[in-house]
Amino acid sequence: MKAIQFKEVGGPDVMKLVEVATPEVRPGMVRMRVHAAGINFADTFFREGNYLIKPKLPDTPGMEAAGVIDAVGAGVEGLAPGMRIAAVGLRAYAEYALFHANQVIPLPDFVSFEEGAAFPIQTLTAWFMIHTAHHLTPGQTVLVHSAAGGVGIVAMQIAKAAGARVIGTVSSDSKFAIARQYGADEVINYETHDFAEEAKRLTGGKGVNLILDAVGKPTFDKGIACAAPFGHVILYGRAGGPPDKLDVFRLFEKSVKVSGFVLYTASANHDLMREGTAQSFALMKAGQLKLLIGQSFPLAEAPAAHRFIQSRGSVGKLVLIP
Ligand SMILES: NC(=O)c1ccc[n+]([C@@H]2O[C@H](COP(=O)([O-])OP(=O)(O)OC[C@H]3O[C@@H](n4cnc5c(N)ncnc54)[C@H](OP(=O)(O)O)[C@@H]3O)[C@@H](O)[C@H]2O)c1
Incomplete structure (x- = not known):
């Protein structure tokens, strides 16, 4: 089968399209024909060797995919060849990938394979932050x-569906229209404006109740500054670098x-997964959550896709x- 592989950690161009053996299905796992x-x-981060999980070189990136089950390992119940699924795992940038049966999400008919590939990580991360880590x-x-x-696009819609007022930040004005279309009541360009001052202004000085921050260093501290009394800042990534150390006494002020x-932590809990999955699909079915596929790339163009993101x-x- 064809797969993306890298033999050394580094920039996007370490990834190459290669021919490798199709993985044999193992007990407790299913094999997916990746669509x-x-x-x-x-x-x-994984490709650079800077992620929680380290690559075992040569390795293949990819933590989620959607497709059709083509083989089922011993001991797997309730899953069969031909089923449309999405799943979280490893080595998904390939024509076939193995997934643990307990990380498989059967796909409803109204969810396309592209949407299925957008579901397990981004959609469930947004849902669990808003409804489990926080109770919006x-x-x-x-x-x-x-x-x-x-x-971001998913989180805004889930927050909106829960009755929240949503403020989105983006780094260029060209993203304003998309942010508004997918749930932002207000949009701030945080490259050209001080988002904390803007958020305070937009809330009449009250501040915001929940901040979802995967940027890190440039935003984390300011987020605390514009949080409302009893507000909540969730840090879930570091696209802009790890934040400075937190002086916990700052939390006393408000x-x-x-x-x-x-x-x-959520995907290890099956009851939580079932609930988050069912609720998110229900929002999609009701038209309250639309997954935007910004761009599809052929497998061979993984380096271009990484440069783009x-x-x-x-x-x-x-x-x-x-
Ligand atoms: N903790 C979890 O379980 C979990 C799960 C999923 C994702 N995440 C994190 O959530 C974030 C979003 O993930 P995603 O896959 O949906 O990616 P994404 O939001 O589609 O792309 C990354 C975005 O980060 C923003 N960004 C801010 N500073 C950046 C910088 N210095 N370099 C590059 N981008 C920067 C960019 O938007 P702007 O320039 O408009 O800000 C960019 O579009 C990532 O930090 C990711 O690691 C965490």
Whole structure:
């Protein structure tokens, strides 16, 4: 089969399209014929050797995909060849990939393979932050950084569906229209404006109740500054670099809560996964959550796709089509 592989960590061009053996299905796992592999910003960290999970060289990136089951390992129940699924795992930039049965999400008919590839990581991360790490209530104000990105576009819609007022930040005015179309009531260009001052102005000085921050160094501290009393800042990434060390006494000033989020803690809990998946699909079916596929790339163009997501020019979800 064809797969993307890198033999050394580094920039996008370390990734090459190669011919490798199709993986044999193993007990407890299924093999997927991949129709679309999701690109995540974290894949760029993985390729650089800077992610939580380190590559075992030569390795293949890709943490999620959607496609059809073509083989089922011993001991797997309730899954069969021919089923349309999405899944979280490893080595998904390939024509075939193995996934643990407990990380498989059967796809409803109304969800395309591209949307399926946009679902497990970005959609569930947004849903769990808003409804599990935080308990968003109608009338709260949510500030979503990188609002036009993969997680951002989904998070704004999920927050909106829960009755929130949504403020999105983007790094260029060209993303304003997309951010508004996908749920932002207000949009701030945080490259040209001080987003904390703008957020305070837009909330009449009250501040925001929830801040979803995967940018890190340039935004984290200012987020605390524009949080409302009892506000909550969730740090779930570091696209702009790791934030400076937090002086916890700063949290006293307005009884602010800071927390971290990583999807693995939620995906390890099957009841939570079932709930987040069902609720997110229900929002999609109701038309309240639309997954924007910003661009599809042929598998061989994985380097171009990585350059694009790192350029800050992409919107929505990027997918690879093997
Ligand atoms: N903790 C978790 O479980 C989890 C799960 C999924 C994603 N994440 C994190 O969530 C973030 C978004 O992930 P995604 O896959 O949906 O990517 P994405 O938002 O589609 O793309 C990354 C975005 O980050 C923004 N950004 C800010 N500073 C940047 C910088 N210095 N260099 C490049 N981009 C920068 C850019 O938007 P603007 O320039 O408009 O701000 C860019 O479009 C990432 O940080 C990712 O690691 C975490």
